[in-house]
Amino acid sequence: MNQETATPRPQLDHPIRNFSILLSPTPRGARLARLLAAEQLRSWELPLEEPSQIVAELAANAATHGRIPGRDFRLTLYVVGDTLRIEVTDTRGDRLPRLNQAEAHAESGRGLLLVDALADRWGVTSGLPPRKTVWAEVDVGMARHPQDRQP
Numbered sequence: 001m002n003q004e005t006a007t008p009r010p011q012l013d014h015p016i017r018n019f020s021i022l023l024s025p026t027p028r029g030a031r032l033a034r035l036l037a038a039e040q041l042r043s044w045e046l047p048l049e050e051p052s053q054i055v056a057e058l059a060a061n062a063a064t065h066g067r068i069p070g071r072d073f074r075l076t077l078y079v080v081g082d083t084l085r086i087e088v089t090d091t092r093g094d095r096l097p098r099l100n101q102a103e104a105h106a107e108s109g110r111g112l113l114l115v116d117a118l119a120d121r122w123g124v125t126s127g128l129p130p131r132k133t134v135w136a137e138v139d140v141g142m143a144r145h146p147q148d149r150q151p
Contacts, residue, residue, distance in 0.1 A: 050118040
């Protein structure tokens with residue numbers, strides 16, 4: 001009988017967690033994105049308020065500005081180390097988001113201002129045509145390791 005001794009593989013301090021789903025580019029799909037993200041974040045024991053709001057804004061933008069009938073948008077969440085990354089990919093790579101100041105009386109146009117205020121980093125990545133991904137990152141280290149907080 002042959003026995004081999006395997007060298008133990010190094011373990012990650014924090015597992016890489018991910019969640020991804022295709023949703024219809026409609027107000028209902030955007031709402032579902034926020035609800036599913038909140039439930040996933042809850043199961044990962046991560047903060048809900050800011051990330052859920054970011055998902056809501058990015059999904060609403062995908063359903064409003066990135067909509068092409070018959071083509072879904074993708075919501076992806078993943079955690080690497082102490083960073084939560086939120087990605088929303090749609091099929092309107094020709095319409096890149098811009099951070100604008102909304103007019104005072106406007107009923108819309110403030111979504112990216114909220115993302116900019118709530119996220120630690122955000123940006124846009126072009127994908128294979130015709131796709132683009134709008135992403136935001138939130139540092140969640142203190143939420144995951146409360147014992148490490150400084151007084």
